[in-house]
Amino acid sequence: MSGGDMSWLDSENIRPYIFMRKENLFAQPGSHTKCDWFKNQPLYRNPLHMDQKAFADQILNLESKAFQHSGMPMPRWVFYDCAIMPGFVCGFAQRTETLPKSYLEQVGIDPDLDWTPLSLFIIIPTVRRGEWVAHNLCTANSLTDKRDHLYALGFLTKAFGLWYGNVEILCGFAQWQSPSIRLHSHYGSFEILTAYTPIHSHARTLTYRTIINGAYWPTFFTKDGDELNARYAATDFSVDPRSEHSLISFQRRLERDEGPFFLNPHEIRTRPLDAPLKVYRLKG
Numbered sequence: 001m002s003g004g005d006m007s008w009l010d011s012e013n014i015r016p017y018i019f020m021r022k023e024n025l026f027a028q029p030g031s032h033t034k035c036d037w038f039k040n041q042p043l044y045r046n047p048l049h050m051d052q053k054a055f056a057d058q059i060l061n062l063e064s065k066a067f068q069h070s071g072m073p074m075p076r077w078v079f080y081d082c083a084i085m086p087g088f089v090c091g092f093a094q095r096t097e098t099l100p101k102s103y104l105e106q107v108g109i110d111p112d113l114d115w116t117p118l119s120l121f122i123i124i125p126t127v128r129r130g131e132w133v134a135h136n137l138c139t140a141n142s143l144t145d146k147r148d149h150l151y152a153l154g155f156l157t158k159a160f161g162l163w164y165g166n167v168e169i170l171c172g173f174a175q176w177q178s179p180s181i182r183l184h185s186h187y188g189s190f191e192i193l194t195a196y197t198p199i200h201s202h203a204r205t206l207t208y209r210t211i212i213n214g215a216y217w218p219t220f221f222t223k224d225g226d227e228l229n230a231r232y233a234a235t236d237f238s239v240d241p242r243s244e245h246s247l248i249s250f251q252r253r254l255e256r257d258e259g260p261f262f263l264n265p266h267e268i269r270t271r272p273l274d275a276p277l278k279v280y281r282l283k284g
């Protein structure tokens, strides 16, 4: 890996956490995608144990603050019914006594917890074998002072969950112009399933599907995805994230089954968030 400072990943004060009911645990975690980034042993917490309520409270505290600007904090019952019972909840946690001051001020801590969650990723299995839905991703980087940010915390939180959970295909959602699409597009092919989604609370939501492919992951750091991107050819149209007309016209093409259509991770990463993006097809 190269890029920003990644040394936090091997710190003895930071570990991945697994917040998953015992019956759902994976028999052979980390066996689908080859990845040697996650050397620290995950902490395990069983959400069906009453004593883990404080850890759950701290996850929800972080989540509600991270999503307060978008008006989409997760209700507590959704966390239980739609995440804990069917799915996989994970993230990174830090020894509470080592948290920076800006975490204490912007997020707040429970001093009784030895380990405090820094990030959250939730995936839920779908009825299609091997296919999951990404339901939530957030990190403390969106709340703490810039000098306290852990570089790529969001990207690595999601990578950890996909790796540990042996995810083969992932669907997910994001609002056009959200910085999150800069990381969502780096785990494999980034196919667009909906470009305009009026059934969602935010119609300007895109739905994506990714066939998970470990070859894409390092390109988040190296920013060198030319070989992978060469598999795609640009179509004769672009999508303008600022224009409802453009999103609806793209959506109509999808509904007419003119796809599959893909976006290019390098373009998403390097162009302004509101810039038009070329739409691609797989080369025949």
Ligand SMILES: CC(C)(COP(=O)(O)OP(=O)(O)OC[C@H]1O[C@@H](n2cnc3c(N)ncnc32)[C@H](O)[C@@H]1OP(=O)(O)O)[C@@H](O)C(=O)NCCC(=O)NCCS
Residues within 6 Å of the ligand: 066, 067, 070, 136, 137, 138, 139, 140, 141, 142, 150, 151, 152, 153, 154, 155, 156, 173, 174, 175, 178, 179, 180, 182, 183, 269
């Ligand atoms: C979106 C979110 C998960 C990103 O996590 P993060 O820990 O900040 O991001 P990472 O450090 O892993 O990734 C950094 C990359 O993402 C992009 N990025 C992250 N935040 C950004 C921002 N505010 N503006 C522009 N780009 C941003 C950058 O491209 C950056 O990489 P680069 O600096 O090398 O180009 C986090 O900001 C968050 O929790 N936001 C609030 C909740 C939310 O919107 N979740 C997404 C739901 S789909």
